[in-house]
Each structure stands twice: as structure tokens, then as C-alpha cells.
Amino acid sequence: MPLVYDAESKTFTIHTSNTTYQMQVDHLGYLLHLYYGTRSEGHMGYLVTYADRSGMCASPHDAGTRTYSLDVLPQEYPFQGTGDMRCPMLEVRDAEGTFGCDLRYARHEIRSGKYGLPGLPAVYAADDEAQTLSITLRDERLGLEVELLYGVLPALDIITRAAVITNTGDARVTVERAQTACLDFVTGDFDVISFNGRHAMERRLDRHPVGNGAFSVGSRRGMSSNQYNPAMLVVDHDATETSGRCWSMTFVYSGGFEAQVERDQFEQTRMQMGLSSNMFSYPLEPGEQLVAPEVILTYSNAGMERVSHNLHRCIRKHVCRGPWRDSPRPILINSWEAAYFDFTGDSLVRLAAKAAELGLDMLVMDDGWFGNRIDDFRALGDWTVNEEKLGGSLHDLVQRINDLGLKFGIWVEPEMVSEDSDLYRAHPDWALAVPGKEPVLGRDQLVLDLSRKEVRDNLFEQLCAVFDQANIEYVKWDYNRSIVDVYSHVASDQGKVVYDYMLGLYDLLERLVQRYPNILFEGCSAGGGRFDAGMMYYTPQIWTSDNTDADNRMTIQYGTSFCYPCSAMGAHVSACPNEINGRDVPLGARGLVAMSGGGFGYELDLQELPDRACDIIRGQVEMYREIEPLVREGLFYRLTTPKDDIVSWEFASEDASKVMVCAIVMKVEGYGEAEYVVPRGLTPGAMYRELGSGKAYAADALMDMGLPLPVSCAPYANRLYRFERID
Numbered sequence: 001m002p003l004v005y006d007a008e009s010k011t012f013t014i015h016t017s018n019t020t021y022q023m024q025v026d027h028l029g030y031l032l033h034l035y036y037g038t039r040s041e042g043h044m045g046y047l048v049t050y051a052d053r054s055g056m057c058a059s060p061h062d063a064g065t066r067t068y069s070l071d072v073l074p075q076e077y078p079f080q081g082t083g084d085m086r087c088p089m090l091e092v093r094d095a096e097g098t099f100g101c102d103l104r105y106a107r108h109e110i111r112s113g114k115y116g117l118p119g120l121p122a123v124y125a126a127d128d129e130a131q132t133l134s135i136t137l138r139d140e141r142l143g144l145e146v147e148l149l150y151g152v153l154p155a156l157d158i159i160t161r162a163a164v165i166t167n168t169g170d171a172r173v174t175v176e177r178a179q180t181a182c183l184d185f186v187t188g189d190f191d192v193i194s195f196n197g198r199h200a201m202e203r204r205l206d207r208h209p210v211g212n213g214a215f216s217v218g219s220r221r222g223m224s225s226n227q228y229n230p231a232m233l234v235v236d237h238d239a240t241e242t243s244g245r246c247w248s249m250t251f252v253y254s255g256g257f258e259a260q261v262e263r264d265q266f267e268q269t270r271m272q273m274g275l276s277s278n279m280f281s282y283p284l285e286p287g288e289q290l291v292a293p294e295v296i297l298t299y300s301n302a303g304m305e306r307v308s309h310n311l312h313r314c315i316r317k318h319v320c321r322g323p324w325r326d327s328p329r330p331i332l333i334n335s336w337e338a339a340y341f342d343f344t345g346d347s348l349v350r351l352a353a354k355a356a357e358l359g360l361d362m363l364v365m366d367d368g369w370f371g372n373r374i375d376d377f378r379a380l381g382d383w384t385v386n387e388e389k390l391g392g393s394l395h396d397l398v399q400r401i402n403d404l405g406l407k408f409g410i411w412v413e414p415e416m417v418s419e420d421s422d423l424y425r426a427h428p429d430w431a432l433a434v435p436g437k438e439p440v441l442g443r444d445q446l447v448l449d450l451s452r453k454e455v456r457d458n459l460f461e462q463l464c465a466v467f468d469q470a471n472i473e474y475v476k477w478d479y480n481r482s483i484v485d486v487y488s489h490v491a492s493d494q495g496k497v498v499y500d501y502m503l504g505l506y507d508l509l510e511r512l513v514q515r516y517p518n519i520l521f522e523g524c525s526a527g528g529g530r531f532d533a534g535m536m537y538y539t540p541q542i543w544t545s546d547n548t549d550a551d552n553r554m555t556i557q558y559g560t561s562f563c564y565p566c567s568a569m570g571a572h573v574s575a576c577p578n579e580i581n582g583r584d585v586p587l588g589a590r591g592l593v594a595m596s597g598g599g600f601g602y603e604l605d606l607q608e609l610p611d612r613a614c615d616i617i618r619g620q621v622e623m624y625r626e627i628e629p630l631v632r633e634g635l636f637y638r639l640t641t642p643k644d645d646i647v648s649w650e651f652a653s654e655d656a657s658k659v660m661v662c663a664i665v666m667k668v669e670g671y672g673e674a675e676y677v678v679p680r681g682l683t684p685g686a687m688y689r690e691l692g693s694g695k696a697y698a699a700d701a702l703m704d705m706g707l708p709l710p711v712s713c714a715p716y717a718n719r720l721y722r723f724e725r726i727d
């Protein structure tokens with residue numbers, strides 16, 4: 001049984017294949033966190049110590065002893081008002097504006113299957129794959145209830161958390177801070193790993209020791225952001241890919257967030273994740289609820305690689321949905337870096353013809369096809385086909401491209417509106433803007449108020465009208481600015497808008513994926529600004545970054561791989577010198593890096609390429625079709641970091657019968673040393689054949705000493721070794 005409740009000690013134990021999570025309702029009704037670690041039997045209450053730490057650690061009135069203080073004790077759901085002066089998960093105010101609450105255990109329920117969340121993305125599973133634990137805490141004075149939800153996927157070592165905050169009282173309660181998950185560690189010296197960056201350089205890994213005080217990353221941008229990703233790990237100081245204890249949190253939400261780690265006065269560590277409190281102040285009238293979006297937790301005592309494998313399996317099969325979850329994705333040519341706004345129907349058909357000749361599957365018409373969109377200063381909101389530019393109807397253009405044997409995809413950015421657009425002229429109040437204040441522009445555009453149903457309905461109708469015109473098989477859903485001005489003309493309280501916006505976005509996306517179940521939706525937000533598990537519920541692949549330079553991409557994809565599967569990464573080969581950083585990387589290496597994403601494609605003018613390059617591309621397309629199942633479904637191994645002399649990574653099938661090892665040479669010296677790539681995860685004792693050379697190798701020796709790369713190499717020389725187990 002993955003979920004066990006011991007009524008005598010009031011202890012909840014969650015077991016997964018390799019982990020155990022335990023909590024206990026104590027004699028005062030507070031829910032203490034006892035343990036999250038290696039799978040264990042028994043009661044871990046002994047880990048909690050009680051001592052009088054002076055009057056500076058406050059005690060609840062009914063504790064009756066100074067040895068009991070929530071300022072010290074490990075908790076499941078710490079909230080403001082108990083004397084715990086560390087960072088709380090919940091902060092509320094009553095109708096008079098007074099802070100504080102006192103939540104104690106009220107009831108619980110264990111049920112089969114995984115809970116869902118109204119209006120929000122969440123991990124899903126078949127009833128026999130998961131269980132749910134619901135623990136309700138209650139504040140009698142406020143009539144406030146918090147239902148803590150735990151979803152358990154035992155085979156995957158995944159535990160999810162969410163919280164439903166309900167006002168069952170008869171007066172307003174305002175939620176000022178709502179975090180979803182917390183892990184209190186009573187002991188341990190840790191490093192924290194987070195992922196930071198900016199537009200065109202997302203998810204660089206940052207690792208440093210947890211010191212006293214709080215370290216927090218997050219987004220106040222109304223999007224999960226290019227700057228910080230809603231994923232965090234706390235790991236042993238000496239944890240590596242394959243050793244050490246590692247805990248991770250991944251937010252299934254695409255709006256503002258906060259992820260924090262705090263070391264307290266007694267060297268205890270608290271890790272937590274949830275909604276950003278910025279411009280958030282959410283009133284609940286009697287009977288109303290607020291759902292704190294889901295966080296995915298996993299633990300490994302065998303290094304970060306296992307954390308990644310657990311998360312990859314979970315997100316691939318239990319977050320991503322629809323037929324594209326399990327199918328090879330089309331290899332595409334995208335018009336953006338090939339032509340930007342400068343295309344016509346005829347030029348797209350010419351690009352498609354060349355793509356067909358090279359063996360690609362789909363042409364994506366990026367920005368520039370609608371309204372008066374001659375540049376990025378106008379027309380967002382006017383989702384009508386510019387037939388003059390295309391030289392005919394969308395239907396005819398798609399037909400011409402289909403006739404070449406290619407599928408057709410289209411770009412949209414529905415959440416935005418340009419001031420120079422018919423939509424804005426007709427409905428200026430549909431944009432988020434503070435009355436009397438000039439709105440702040442981002443890429444010269446404003447954000448539509450998606451918390452309003454009529455706005456969503458309008459977008460739904462406009463988009464359906466486009467998607468119904470032609471055989472559209474792919475949609476790139478973009479979002480290119482932060483939310484700055486928050487004012488909705490219909491909101492009962494402006495403190496609700498940033499959260500309700502996200503509910504609105506998810507509602508619109510849900511309606512579209514239901515109506516068009518066969519369309520492959522790819523997420524995008526100025527590249528990788530909304531690369532999160534929330535979006536993956538609707539878009540099984542996401543454009544990883546606007547930076548298509550293969551060298552930078554290795555860093556970006558490496559960081560991204562810690563918490564997200566490669567199947568979700570859109571990755572394209574673009575022209576050199578790269579348009580963002582001017583770097584030249586040979587086509588072979590550009591191909592290998594892009595082929596390591598599940599959304600592979602090209603984003604350059606194919607017509608200008610010399611014959612030699614065309615031959616290389618034909619070879620890449622052929623190779624990708626062979627390796628694609630490994631990239632989409634395989635286990636991913638980070639064999640080195642992107643800072644090493646050789647950058648290498650690996651995909652292996654779950655049964656380890658097929659393995660693919662990739663390497664790019666970063667450092668070259670005159671008559672240099674031999675470099676070795678060392679694969680992992682092969683079947684011990686087995687022999688493997690390397691398909692390129694036909695040579696057989698022993699798995700154990702390969703995993704011990706590795707395989708030498710050819711000694712004389714050029715910068716960015718790329719190697720791809722494919723092994724098959726000899727059974």
C-alpha cells in the first residue's frame with residue numbers, strides 16, 4: 001500500500017518504489033513533517049527534537065511548555081500566526097484586515113486514483129497507477145479550511161502536492177500568500193540548484209551552498225519567465241549525477257512563482273514553492289476557494305540523474321497529453337529565421353518545396369501572416385489572414401504545401417494585442433492597463449485580459465475561424481512580454497487578476513486542445529519564457545530558446561534537462577554565423593544538438609544552401625527518424641557538463657537494449673590528448689555492438705573506461721555512437 005494511516009500515532013506514510021514520505025498529526029493537532037527520503041519502514045518521529053530554546057521561540061498557548069515551538073519544528077504546511085518566524089506557506093487576513101490563522105488537523109481521506117484540480121493543469125494517472133491522500137486543516141475562528149492534496153505515483157517515485165483553500169466561514173478572508181509545497185529538513189548541509197537566465201539564454205544551472213538566510217528565485221512577470229524557471233533542487237553538498245541525496249520541486253504552473261530555500265537559526269533547512277505573492281491578494285468570500293497549483297516532488301538517494309529520470313517519465317506520460325505525446329513529431333522548417341516578416345505565399349511554397357526535397361515533414365508559417373502585421377509594432381489581436389500577402393486564401397496555400405507532401409503549421413500569439421490593431425480600437429478596455437496611467441509596453445504590445453470570459457470567447461472564435469479554414473496540423477502558441485500593469489475592468493478585486501489570468505489562459509487552451517485534438521501545439525514565449533510543466537499539459541513541446549546557436553544551446557538544453565524531458569524541447573538547426581551571437585558551428589554539430597530535442601527542425605533559408613549542406617541535412621533527417629524514439633522515450637544521461645572539454649550526453653531505451661551516445665569536441669590542442677566518452681545505464685555483463693563500426697564492446701568496460709574519440713579533431717567535431725545490445 002503506497003498510503004498508510006496509523007490511527008494510533010496519527011501518522012501518514014507514503015511509500016513509493018524507492019522513497020518514503022511521512023508526517024504526523026501531533027498532540028496539538030499540528031501537522032508535522034517527519035521524513036522524506038530513502039524508502040524505510042517504521043516511525044520517524046524520533047527525528048524531531050524538543051528543547052527549550054529560550055523565550056525567543058514562541059509557543060502556541062495550549063502547548064503548555066516552552067519545549068514546543070513551531071519556530072523550530074518541521075512542518076507540512078507552515079502558516080503565519082503560529083510563532084514560526086520562518087517563511088510561511090500561507091498568510092491570510094480576516095475581514096478586518098487582521099493577519100493570522102491557526103490551522104489544525106480536521107479530517108483526512110485516502111482514495112485510489114490521482115486527484116485533479118479545477119481549471120488547472122495537473123499530473124494525471126490511471127486509477128491503478130496512483131493514489132490520493134487528502135488532509136484537511138481547519139481554522140475555527142475564520143472558518144478557513146485548507147485541503148492538502150498528495151498524489152502518489154509509486155512506480156515513478158513521484159509525489160505531487162496541491163492545496164485547496166476554502167472559506168467556509170461567514171466573512172471574507174483574503175489570501176496574501178499561498179505556497180503549495182514545503183520540505184522542512186531538521187538536519188543536513190545542502191546545495192541549492194536553480195535555473196536562471198534571460199531571453200535567448202534560459203535555464204543556466206546555478207549551484208551554491210545553502211547558507212543562513214533565504215535564497216529565493218521567482219517570477220513577478222505573470223509568466224514562469226526566461227529569467228528563472230519554476231524548478232529547484234536541494235542536494236547534498238557532494239551530490240553528483242550518480243550519488244548523493246537530491247530533492248526536487250517542479251511547479252505545474254505558468255504564471256508568477258516563488259521558489260525558496262531558507263536555513264534557520266538552528267541550521268535547519270526549509271524548501272518551498274508556490275505562487276508569487278507579487279500583486280497577489282486574493283479575497284475569498286464565504287463559500288469561495290483558491291487552489292494553490294500543483295508541485296511535483298521527487299527524491300533520489302542516487303544523485304541528480306535519477307531525479308531527472310523520475311521527472312522525465314512523469315512529465316512525458318502523466319503531464320503531456322494527446323496523440324502527440326506518443327508519436328514521432330514532424331520534422332519542420334520554420335519561416336522565422338528563414339524570412340522573418342519577409343515572405344509571400346509563393347516564397348513559402350518555394351521553401352516548402354526545398355524542405356520536401358530534403359525529406360522534412362512540415363512547413364511552419366511563423367509571425368507575419370495576419371492583419372497588417374508588416375513588423376512587430378502592430379496587428380496582434382487581428383487574427384485574419386492577410387490574403388494579399390499570401391497571394392490567395394489560407395486554404396489554397398495549405399493545399400499547395402500539402403500537395404508537396406508537407407504538413408502545414410501556423411504561429412499565433414493570442415494573449416496579446418497591439419495598440420495599432422482593430423481589436424484594440426474596438427475594445428481598448430480588453431487590454432490590461434491601469435486607468436489614468438500610460439501602460440508599459442513590451443515589444444510594443446499589451447496583454448489582453450484573459451480573466452474575462454468575453455475576451456477568451458473572442459479569441460476562441462477568431463482562432464477557430466483560422467484553424468477551420470485549412471488543414472492546419474500544428475500551432476505555435478507564442479507569448480512575448482511580461483505582465484506589468486494589472487487592472488481588469490470586471491474584477492471584483494484587482495488582487496485576483498494575475499491568478500485569474502492564468503485560469504483564463506488554461507481555459508482557452510483547454511477549449512482549443514479539446515476542439516482540435518490532433519493539432520500539435522508547441523508552446524513558446526520569447527523562446528523559452530514559459531518552459532514549464534503547466535504549459536506541457538497543453539503543449540507537449542515548447543520552443544526551448546530563441547537562441548539557436550548550438551554551443552549556447554548545449555548549456556540551455558543541459559539546464560533544461562534537469563527537470564524536463566528532451567521530448568518537450570523544440571530545437572532547430574539555424575544559419576551560421578548565428579544571428580544572435582555571431583558564432584560559426586559546423587552543420588554536423590548544429591544537427592546533433594538539435595536532434596537531441598523531441599521537436600526537431602530547421603529554421604533557415606534552405607534554398608540558399610550549397611549541395612554539400614543539403615546532403616548533410618538529408619543525412620540528419622534520415623538519422624533523426626531512426627533515433628527519434630530514443631529521444632522521445634529514452635532515459636537521458638548527462639555524461640559531462642557543457643563546460644567540459646568534450647560535451648557528451650546519452651539516450652538509452654528503458655530496457656537499455658538501444659543506446660545513443662553524443663559528443664561534441666569543445667577544446668582542441670596541437671597533438672592533444674585522447675578524450676573518452678563514458679556511457680552509463682548499459683546492461684552489466686552484456687555485449688553491445690556499435691552500429692557505425694560494427695565492433696562489439698563489453699558494457700562493463702565501456703561504463704568503466706569509456707570509448708576514445710578520434711584524437712585529431714576539429715573544434716565542434718561531433719560524434720554519434722549508436723549501440724545495440726547483443727542479446
Ligand code: GLA
Pocket residue numbers: 336366367376411478480524525526527543546
Ligand atoms: C518570438 C518567438 C520566435 C518567433 C517570434 C515571432 O520571439 O520566440 O520564435 O516566433 O516571436 O515574432
